[in-house]
Amino acid sequence: MIETRDIRVDYGDVTAVADVTLSIAPGQVYGLIGPNGAGKTSLISVLATLREPTYGEARLCGLDLREDVAAVRRVIGYMPDLAPVYKDLRCREFLDLFARAYFLDRRDRRRRIDECIQIVRLEGKRESLAGNLSRGMTQRLVLAKTLLHDPQVLLLDEPASGLDPLARVDLRNLLRDLGRRGKTIIISSHILNELSEFCTSIGIMEKGRLVLDGSIETIVAGLNHQRRFTVETVGPGDAAAAVLRTLQGVGDIVAEDGHCRFESGVDDEAVAAILAALVTHGVRVKGFTERRRGVEDILMEVGATEVA
Amino acid sequence: MTTLPISGPFRLNPIWQKSVRARMRPRHLLSWGIVTITVTAFVATIVYTNMTQHHLTTPEIAAKAVLPAVIVVQAVLLMMFGTGAVAAGISQERDEGLLDYQRMTPMRPTAKILGYLFGLPVREYALFAMTLPIVAVAVALSKFSLLTLAHFYAVFFTSVLVYHMTAMVAGMVAPKPRLASMLSIGLVALLYFALPNLSRVGITFFEFLTIRPTFFGLIQQELPANLRPAAEATGIDSFRHVPLYGGLIHPTVYTLLVQGFLIATLFSIVHRKWRDQALHSFSKVGAVIVFSGVVFFLMGSIWALVVQDEAYSQVFELLDRVTKRGGRSPETLELLLSIGVVITGLAYLALVAAITPSRHTTLAGWRRVRKLGRATLPFNSDAASSLPAALVMVAIAVVAGGLLLRRVDGLGAYYQSGPSRSTVAVVLVGFIAIALFVQGLRETVGFRIFGIGLFTLWMIPFFAMMVLYSAFERFIAGTYAGLPCLPVLMVYAIGEMLRSTTTLPGVTAQFLPHELGERAGEITTLGAGAYAAAAALLQVLRYRARSGLRKTGLAQPTRPG
DSSP: OEEEEEEEEEETTEEEEEEEEEEEOTTOEEEEEOOTTSSHHHHHHHHTTSSOOSEEEEEETTEETTTOHHHHHHHEEEEOTTOOOOTTSBHHHHHHHHHHHTTOOHHHHHHHHHHHHHHTTOGGGTTSBGGGSOHHHHHHHHHHHHHTTOOSEEEEESTTTTOOHHHHHHHHHHHHHHHHTTOEEEEEOSOHHHHHHHOSEEEEEETTEEEEEEEHHHHHHHHOOOEEEEEEESSOTHHHHHHHHTSTTEEEEEEETTEEEEEEOOOHHHHHHHHHHHHHTTOOEEEEEEEOOOHHHHHHHHTOTTOO | OOOOOOOSTTTTOHHHHHHHHHHOOHHHHHHHHHHHHHHHHHHHHHHHHHHHHTTSSOHHHHHHHHHHHHHHHHHIIIIIIHHHHHHHHHHHHHHHTHHHHHHHSSSOHHHHHHHHHHHTTHHHHHHHHHHHHHHHHHHHHHTOOHHHHHHHHHHHHHHHHHHHHHHHHHHHHOSSTTHHHHHHHHHHHIIIIIGGGGGGGTOOTTGGGSSHHHIIIIIGGGSOGGGSOGGGGGSSSOOOOEEETTEEEOHHHHHHHHHHHHHHHHHHHHHHHHHOTTSOSSOHHHHHHHHHHHHHHHHHHHHHHHHOHHHHHHHHHHHHHHHTOOSOOHHHHHHHHHHHHHHHHHHHHHHHHHHSOOHHHHHHHHHHHHHHTOSSOOTTSTTSOSHHHHHHHHHHHHHHHHHHHHHHHHHOSSOSBOOOHHHHHHHHHHHHHHHHHHHHHHHHSOHHHHHHHHHHHHHHHHHHHHHHHHTTOOHHHHHHHHTTSHHHHHHHHHHHHHHTSBOOTTOOOOOSOGGGTTHHHHHHHHHHHHHHHHHHHHHHHHHHHHHHHHHHHHSOOOOOO
16 A cells, blocks of 8 residues: 655755655555654655655555656545644635535535545534634644545644544544545654554664554564563552562563562463462452553653653 | 635635735735825825925816826835835745745645735735726826726736746745745836836837836826926837837737736746646756747847837937937947847847756756667757757857848838848857857856856956046957957947948948957957957866766766766
8 A cells, every 4th residue: 555665855954754665555544653754744745646755666556656646635634733624714725625625516615525524523613713723623624624535545744733632532542543444544743652542563763764664563562572561469469579580581571569560571471470479478469460561661762761 | 814715716726815815814905004094195185285285286287196106005005015025025924944844735836826925925916906996086086097997917927927927937946945035026126117217229128028118107297297297208108009020019918918928927937837836947948948948038039129110219219319320320230239139149148048058957858868768858858958959049049130231221210231141250259159168168167167167268358448438548458358359349240240341321330449440350350359269168078068967867877886
């Protein structure tokens, strides 16, 4: 669906994107992660046909980004960072403008505008001026615009920035739903752990390079075999920590009030044995959970420490 | 708030419709409408009542006098406010990133351009429409010729389009969006206020980009002589037949020709920028066509002045009166040739600067050649060298100049026998060398160094020359110092060329400062020679740099360590 080879973007002497080679299959939700200045926006601009790379090639839905610009633009929906809107248009008028610009016929246009307004939950703001919307609502309006022509590929640059927690949940659900509908999505974001909940794969960029790329499971498996657990105890976690220190293959033990965290590379049988040992040694366990590794954990481990 | 209903041919243009929705809200329209109607009615009333109450003229003439006043209000609305709305609207959308949304829609670039061109100033058009009832009343009272009025408004609206297209180009081309408004103001001031003054020496092209000839010549002509403004008395701004080459052309046709040429040029720039913001403002072929157009119109004016007695006396009557020569003076030929060469040179400079690829563009072009499995860069590609196009432009200029000189020779009105072959050769070598120097420099270094380099090379010597001339009266030293300055060298080369002619019996001509004496030939030869050497060096450097880029571009990219 999306393939790039050796994409490089230079701004004078500064290299924003350095030889990025990507392959994203149809239906994937791909999280592009990295600190400010990592090259995410430049890469998305190239994929959106808004910037020609210094060199390198890219194909999207089988179309060459350089040679078939008009065709590529029909299949992509692009939402830029700081999503601008025509402030003096009403939300409905704003969407109508782009529905017409994408040549949706009259009946489809109305239906599609209604659908998109519903998807982003802006029903109550249909007749409000776009300039009067809050930042989060503006983001949602632009997302609705991006979805209008039912693009196969969505390029979303920081769509969650400025959204309140509830809106983020909405966005997450929406993107998850779009992914299920077979849309291929590239999303850049600083809301790292949220990406891990709906991204099927991620790419981590740092200083213009793609330092890691693949499905979250693969990356987790390849990076570190340590599993992270939390033992919740009645009273201080020191007793649990003392027992854990006596066990083989357990490390990074941190005891705090009411719980104790530790890491271990053991299998499920051994995990059951650890729990049994805690109980046997009189630790009053009220909870025992494995903490799933998020994207942020991965980032920290690969060294992209500048991530917000 | 409600939205005005939309109908007409622009119904399907979403960008125009967007502007109608955004800028034509009834509350905005009402406020601006009240101001516009009040001001227009005041202007009309004060003109009419002053004339009738003080018994200065008849009510019919007074009503006629209302029209120019209302037209000034209309010009302010569409040419000032409308142009501002286009420049500000485009630059703001570009700044905020909204233009990228539009760029990505499948609408054709032409539809997008038309949408913005008529959409951004839509409120100003509406306000203009509000002034029309006052025009109608004035026309009815004065029995003003409707044909004349229609004629005037045809030119008025093409002028408005020229202004608005200029603003759009400024908005699309300015490297930083916030510079767009300044660039727009600068372009409008240069094209429509400064350059039209060249009509005082017979270069009419720029004058007819404005409505001034039609306004002063056609509308004011309907008024009695005592009510016409002084502008007409200056000999310019009158609605006269325009001398072009050997004939005369109707002013409206000429206006539409020059405005059409400029609109087409500006449209092609904006069209390219809509297709891809990174494209050069002109393609190589487009630049050659634009250059040909500039040379055609410029040469048309100079040719007409040189060969037509009436055109000549109309423009140079005043000069002749001062020199008490009567008839043609050889110095006017020098002046005309110098103006022609300088304007042609500036057009060449601007176009070569616009079509010459940067290192990055060249490299990207060669990489694309490799990807597509081609052998070479197409001539018209942005990545291709600008040298072939530059050579074509030089050839056009040389042929045009050659034809003009031949015509002057045949006329026998300026000199007895023409310039010597050696001086013509020096001029030719000098001009070609400068052209190749400029192209070579532009292609070898970046745009910024090119700009600063030319400024340093041309302006510092010019300033030094001026100081040596005015403060120390050192003419020879000053001329040597000023030689690197392109206009100085060009003017001296032409002066030297004309100095080698044999003047008509009883006529003495002063082409160059006489203090230069016999050194003038040596000085211009030195200037031409120095530029030829510099051009040769730069062309070698340019060739080597491009060869290197070709090699790099065709090679497989390597990942940096």
